[in-house]
Amino acid sequence: MFLSTPYLPRAYIDKMRAANLQVTMPRAAVLRALIRADVSLSQTEIYREVVQENISFTLSSVYNAISKMVHAGILQERLFESGRVYTVVETDRPIRVTCVSCGRSLFLNDSAITAFHREAMARLGFELKDYTLSIRAKCRPDCPGPVNAESRAA
Numbered sequence: 001m002f003l004s005t006p007y008l009p010r011a012y013i014d015k016m017r018a019a020n021l022q023v024t025m026p027r028a029a030v031l032r033a034l035i036r037a038d039v040s041l042s043q044t045e046i047y048r049e050v051v052q053e054n055i056s057f058t059l060s061s062v063y064n065a066i067s068k069m070v071h072a073g074i075l076q077e078r079l080f081e082s083g084r085v086y087t088v089v090e091t092d093r094p095i096r097v098t099c100v101s102c103g104r105s106l107f108l109n110d111s112a113i114t115a116f117h118r119e120a121m122a123r124l125g126f127e128l129k130d131y132t133l134s135i136r137a138k139c140r141p142d143c144p145g146p147v148n149a150e151s152r153a154a
């Protein structure tokens, strides 16, 4: 399938434009992969996802797209002992919980936590506009461990 214009939800197109980044096919595909996954992914996992769309990109064009979007603040890169993982910087779900062991992330928008921050800011005389919160935790007692566990098992 050939797409003449890269499909991406409007909010992400606006984010790209605000960051002075053109919405190219590889960048859109990388963003779609991360939005679909809704968890942090390694470069290899992103590439695997992108290839499933039946659009042929080279590994380097995907890596380049990731790198440009990290520099533009659209993606966040985190380094774990197993390697780097990437997530979309979310402003509508400002709370990111990341597993300290496997590096998986999920995003939340919790009204109780937002209310807590709003009240804390009000006590300091500030009006909360937006916030991001990064929580490090262990995902579950039987966490699979580092992201690249599958390659170690091979």
Ligand SMILES: [Zn+2]
Residues within 6 Å of the ligand: 099, 100, 101, 102, 103, 104, 138, 139, 140, 143, 144, 145
């Ligand atoms: Zn974990």
